[in-house]
Amino acid sequence: MNALYGGLWLLAMVLWGDLKRWKKYYPTLLFFMIGDFLYLYLLSDHFPLWTYNPQGIDEIIGITNTHVTLSIMFVKYPATTFIYLAKFPETGRFMQILYGTGWVGLYTLNEFIDRKLNLIVYDNGWNFYWSILFNVVMFTILRIHYCRPLVAWGLSILFILFLWNIFNVPSEVFR
Known part of the structure; x- marks a missing residue:
């Protein structure tokens, strides 16, 4: 399943991603990846x-949570970044909201399928509704980062602190 997802995201990136101007999107891609690396390191x-x-075969060959997370970071996130930012409507607030909602829907559908196939498990109070909120915030902040990086960093820190408090993350995660 991991290879299937990776293949689909690579195909999408080749078909719709702005690969010629990848340097334009690279800072936002790194920002995107840093968030997941922090989660992986601190909490997972x-x-x-x-x-x-x-x-299935992923389990048989020894694929772990870390492998899946890294493949998402190195395949899904570049594809998302190179398509999402390149195709983002520059004008028309309604079209921008509709576009962002489409991406939130795509990520939410992906997670819904993962839940039905038991490919993702929630712990410590997290649930599907938190994932939807997270997707809304994530796609909003990705666009903000592309336009105004420092504002995005500030908003990200506030959202992390919000989640940290809501889920009562213990200080022991800092090792």
Whole structure:
């Protein structure tokens, strides 16, 4: 399943991503990846909110939560960044909201399928509705980062602190 997802995201990136101008989107891609690296490093072992649960051949060949997370970071996130930012409507607030909502819907549908196939497991109070909120915030902040990076960093820190408090993340995650 991991290879199937990766292949689909690579195909999407080739078909619709602005690969010629990748340098334009690179800072936002790194911003995107840093967030997931922080989650992986700080929380995934000691206080996971979600964990990827490889099934079938992925499980047989020893794919782990970390492998899935890294493949998402190195395949899905570049594809998302190079398509989402390149195709983002420059004018018309309604079209921008509709476009962002479409991406939130795509990520939410992906997670819904993962839940039905038991490819992702929620822990410590996280649930599907939190994922929807997270997707809304994530896509909003990605666009903000592309236009105004420092504002995006500030908003991200505030959102992290909000989640940290809501889920009572223990200080022991800092190792």
